[in-house]
Amino acid sequence: MSDPPTDARSSRLPAWLAGGHIRWWLLVVFVSIVLARALLPWGLARVAESQGSKQMGRIVQIGDVELGLVMGRITLRDVVVGPLLERVSDPEAPIDPNRVLLSFARLGVELSWGKLLTGELRLIEVSLDNPRAQIIRDEDGDLVPIRIAPP
Numbered sequence: 001m002s003d004p005p006t007d008a009r010s011s012r013l014p015a016w017l018a019g020g021h022i023r024w025w026l027l028v029v030f031v032s033i034v035l036a037r038a039l040l041p042w043g044l045a046r047v048a049e050s051q052g053s054k055q056m057g058r059i060v061q062i063g064d065v066e067l068g069l070v071m072g073r074i075t076l077r078d079v080v081v082g083p084l085l086e087r088v089s090d091p092e093a094p095i096d097p098n099r100v101l102l103s104f105a106r107l108g109v110e111l112s113w114g115k116l117l118t119g120e121l122r123l124i125e126v127s128l129d130n131p132r133a134q135i136i137r138d139e140d141g142d143l144v145p146i147r148i149a150p151p
Contacts, residue, residue, distance in 0.1 A: 041065040048076070058067045058101065059086055059091050072116075072124075105130035 013056035045062045052060035063078025081102040082088070106129035115122040137143060 041067055044074075045076075052081070053085060053091070056081065057086075058082055059088060059095055061095060068078050072111045073150075074109045077105065079104050079107060100132070101134050101136070103132045104128055 001067040041064070044067075045065045048065070049060050049062050052058075059080075059082035061078075061080045061082070062076055064076075066077070067073070068075075080095050080100055083099045083101070085091060108125070108127040108128070108129075109123055110125040111123040112124055135143060
C-alpha cells in the first residue's frame, strides 16, 4: 500500500500552522497588538504617576498620555503635582485645587529614535502648555523649596 499524497505546502509548515490554523494565529497576533497599543498609554500614565510620587514624595496625577510612536512623540495631559504624600489620607483621590503645587495642561516631548537606538536619549522638542505653580512660604516668610526626593 502506498501513502496518500501529501500537500507539499503542508509538509513544510509546522503542525500548528497546517490545516488552516494560520488565520486564527494571525487574528490572535492582531488582537494582541491592538490591545497592547490601546493599553500602553494607560499603563505609562500609572507608572509615571507612581514613579513621580516616589521621587518627589508628593502626589502626582496624570490625566492622559498620548503616544505618537512612529514620530517619537509623547504627550502628557492634565498633570498635577499635589501635597506631600504623608499629609494625605487617600493618594488616589482628586487633588484639592487649593493644594496643587504644580500643574500644566500639556507636556509634549519629541525624541530622536536614531539616538535612542544607540543608547542616548536626545530630546528634539519639549513644549509645556499652561504651567501653574504655587509658591509656599513657611512661618518665617521664607520660600519652601520643592523637595525632589524624599530624605
